Amino acid sequence: MDLRHLWGLDPTVDFLNHGSFGAAPLKVRQVQASFLRELEAEPVEFLARRLPERLLQVRRRLGLFLGADPAGLALIPNASTGVATVLSSLDWREGDEVVLADHAYNAVRRSIAYLGHRYGVREALATVPFPLGEAGQIVEAFERAIGPRTRLILVDHITSATALVFPVAEIIALGRQRGIPVLVDGAHAPGSLELNLDRLGADFYTGNLHKWVCTPKGAAFLYVAAAWRERVHPLVISHGYGQGFEAEFDWIGTQDPSPWLCIPAALEFQEGLGWEQTRAYNHGLVVEGRQLLAKALGVDLPHPDDRSLYAGMAAVPFPGRALPGVQQELNARLFKEHRIDVPFTAYDDRLWIRISAQRYNHLDQYRRLAKVLAGGWPR
Ligand SMILES: Cc1ncc(COP(=O)(O)O)c(C=O)c1O
Incomplete structure (x- = not known):
């Protein structure tokens, strides 16, 4: 067909090239246009009075799709923001190491370089051979890169340049055995792979919805495991600071929330297919x-x-x-x-x-x- x-x-x-930025179907774009019409017809009614309840409903719907507790889901504009939010919420000391693969997204590797300049944090590369024979080689590469100074393991669920699916459950297990938190960069994963984030057990998981769920651009999420929710804060502190994870992330200043509000429409479209x-x-x-x-x-x-x-x-x-x-x-x-x-x-x-x-x-x-x-x- x-x-x-x-x-x-x-x-x-x-x-x-669906992978770079996704593409939103006409039906979803119509839903976005109608949200924008409503917003500009009465901005205060839309942003101050209707939005909080709508965002709660969106997070609930998204939680069902991702197998994730909605209380640990923050709506964010993109996966880059998800990675930056986690990196800025951790306490770094000189000599700390972040383990990540040589297949990691360049912008994410630059974020670790920035931590290097600010705090003396080092990148410890898991060198994953490509051409690749089997998934076990990926896990071995991560295992070899982990050392006594490892403070965080950052693993792509699907790599950008090489388009490989990494066995993240095994890599999360490596972190768990050693008491090292794991951040999964799932920029390409939601929609491409079936997810159950509560079961997967990562400390942090960020994913885009504008790629393979086909929302309009600017819809993504950060999942934070219960044990970390008090320690993770948005990059922009606003009215909700100190009132818990959901309040802190649901409002970070005036912006266009229409991509987030289209998440249910995009899910419905995909479920129809x-x-x-x-x-x-x-x-x-x-x-x-x-x-x-x-x-x-x-x-x-x-x-x-x-x-x-x-x-x-x-x-x-x-x-x-x-x-x-x-x-x-x-x-x-x-x-x-x-x-x-x-x-x-x-x-x-x-x-x-x-x-x-x-x-x-x-x-x-x-x-x-x-x-x-x-x-x-x-x-
Ligand atoms: C693995 C990976 N991480 C992060 C990103 C960044 O996504 P965004 O530009 O939506 O922040 C991408 C984008 O393609 C990616 O492939």
Whole structure:
């Protein structure tokens, strides 16, 4: 079934990059527009009187979806804010170490560099081989990086450049055995993977909803385990300070809450399509798409066809070195010359082409990309 009309994406573009920013369906965008009309018709009624109860309902609905106690869910604009909120809530001492993988998102690694400049905190890298044989190698890499100065383990649930699903339950267990808190960066996970955060047992988990749940941009959450709720505060302190986790996060100054208010509509939209069907469809396209690309480029696939290792995205090696600016240049050139939007990523100084799949995509789009690449692009 062709579902492109549900999203309203530009029909002249083969959009194979759901992963970067997601894409909101028309129905959800209509809901957002109606919230914005209501807000601007009577701002005080909307923000001061109606919003608190609405946010509570949104967190309850989100809690059901995530398997999470809504009292530990903070609505935030993006996963970057989730990571920054946790990092700013911990007490750091010179020489403390944060363990994270060399596959971690660059902006998150820069946040650790900032802690380094401010407090003398060090990054302890878990070097995860890529190409990768099996998930056990990821756990071993984390285990090797943990040391006596480790204060936090920060683990991606799905890596950005390499699109790998990390076995976070095993890594949380490593932290638990040693009394080290674990922050999961699940920027790509909600919607891509089935989650039960209370059962998973991370100390902190942040995830985007604007990517794979398809809300409008600016909807994300931070989950904080009960033992930490008194110690985690928003980056912006406001009226709710000292009145508990929910009050502190529900109001951090005047802003547009419409992306958060669209969370129930996006969940309803996705439930209408069926989460199981969507995950199976997206993964199936990526399985075939990455094979087409590898064949066109004459390269080996970087990991086996194991469903536990990847979801709705996959990375395939692309010839050339990852020099500054090269990825952006390739992306812009492919878009300009062929109207295909797909990101080129960097890991370990090598280049990768990362495909995404969402219900609006179809196999012909990956075939078209493979044909362009097989023709020797870029010349
Ligand atoms: C692993 C990872 N962490 C964090 C982020 C940041 O997400 P946002 O830009 O929504 O804050 C991304 C974005 O793609 C990501 O892939």
